[in-house]
Amino acid sequence: MNILLGVLLNGLASAMILYIIAIGMSLTMGMMRFVNLAHGSFAMAGGYGLVWFGQMQGLPFWLAICISVVIVTAGAWVLERTLYRRLYGASELEQVLFTIGLIFVAAAGAHYLFGPSPQNVTVPVSLRHQISLGTFTASSYRTMLIIAGFLLFGGISLAMDKTSLGARLRAAVDNRRMAETIGIRTDLLFTLTFCLGSALAALGGALGAEVLPIRPSYAFDQLNYVLIVVAVGGLGTLYGPFIAALMLGIADTACKYWLPELGAFFIFAAMVVLLLWRPNGVFSRV
């Protein structure tokens, strides 16, 4: 029973990191059909930001995360304005190659600045103790991750449903040309979404730095998982990636625990089967 709960808790925790990282990619892909493989690099940048401000400059954990998210968002804004913008409407192949190029540059930059080895991130004391629930103990760090993930999911869903910005975003995802016709400035909206997605990725990378080690190959390591969440979850929905991340996180942890010799094979096989069944994503409305 305790093992089951432990697997569930760890699975939920990694699912939440995946969700926070993947949601921005799902939004941008749903809106502009832009295949941004380099999305994981923004998460990596967030993680390195935490390492730089938190570990090397000695700033408090949460302050370091905030600064790092702000900086990554600013960087994303510049990149979107200068480079990404020119490839909207280009073929998938060009987008894929361009973003793979960005991954390489980001990885080389991280290698140059921080060296090749994974970074140690010390979380604050308040997140280091164990919460005991009867016979079962849970790490407060992972509990924090789960709570943060659910809060973000709830917050984003509410914002999408209730605010006018959310309504415009949904309209642009559903039918971009129609949205433009009725006066929604989709290019501005897209810059905003891109920055928001990158900010969330940076947050996910920084929060999950202890579970997913920050190193130069981070974007390539996590690419498969983030892409699975995006592709299986389906474009243009918010709950799709959430459920996909939950399934993936828990299944992955369970596989690693009970069937370590088969490793990730099941995960990839499941993805192939799910995509063959519903090519637009399991939870897509199309």
Next chain:
Amino acid sequence: MNTVSDLPQSVLLPLAGRHRFRPVESLPWVVAALAYFLFPDSLALGTQVLIMALFALSLDLLLGYAGITTLGHAVFFGVGAYTAGILSVNGIGDPLAGLVLGAVVCGVFGLLCGVVILRTQGLALLMLTLGILLMCAEAANRAASVTGGADGLQGMVVGPVLGIFEFDMRARVAYWYALIVLALVFVLVRALVYSPFGRSLVGIQQNSQRMAAIGAPVRRRLVAVYGIAAAIAGIAGALNAQTNEFVGPTVLSLELSAGVLTMLIFGGVGRLYGAFVGAAFYMVLHDYLARADPAYWYLWLGVLLIVVVMYGKGGILGLCDKTRVWLAYRRCGGAKDAASVQAGAGGGSAEPMHAEGQP
């Protein structure tokens, strides 16, 4: 209504002659033969260039002609390499047997994959090709008793080619072996591309619905070319295994898929010789830069990729074509012959770029 024969000769001649062998096409082969004598100490690198050119050529069939975007083409390279490797570990060391078996296994595997995944397109197709690659990589990594797992396949014993030419330390036999296999496959691919089958692939890339409307079996053609490209990639993988006498887990990786895509983009997509130029450029640059520092190599690779996608559509060969057209234009001193110059200069390489081919 016009029939084909009513068209003016200036339009028909380049079309009728486009499949003929042009003198300039002998250039890469002369260079490859010269390289053997000029750089006798770099033949191992030269062999790698030839193998990668073959691999990129197979990808060009998919990407440049049929318009299938894939992130998982390395799976066929890897399966071919492991097939040849396992065969030679188990005592069948004849290289040609390894090549043939690698091609057959990969061809069948490619046909099976094609039947299953080519129903989809766009993001789903990208993810399915990637998913199959990751599945096979994971399987090869776990089945350590057969594949050697993460340590790679040890103990390959490759016999002499045709029973006569023993592989040597300086890779002289390996170089000629790879060059001859590449040449034979290239002749086949070239004939295929200019055959009605190849033309119909270009048609499918440009507008698959219209091709279906005029009666071409679109899905069947795509599956067929997927199988052919897989078999060629399998040959490249088998060559790689035999000339290195080792198969490591890196043959089944996303990095290799991305690498071969990069080579093709550098050289030029949809023009056959782009694979040669791109592979040579990529491998030599890699050899030169990675020797200094692997991190620098990734930096330059990334920067080059971004620059090529942004500004250099058509790759190196595309740039050559543009320069040639520009020079010819200058010589003529006006626009009156520019169109015919362009048709002539483009020649066999005037295939539409993948990006522009989408309806």
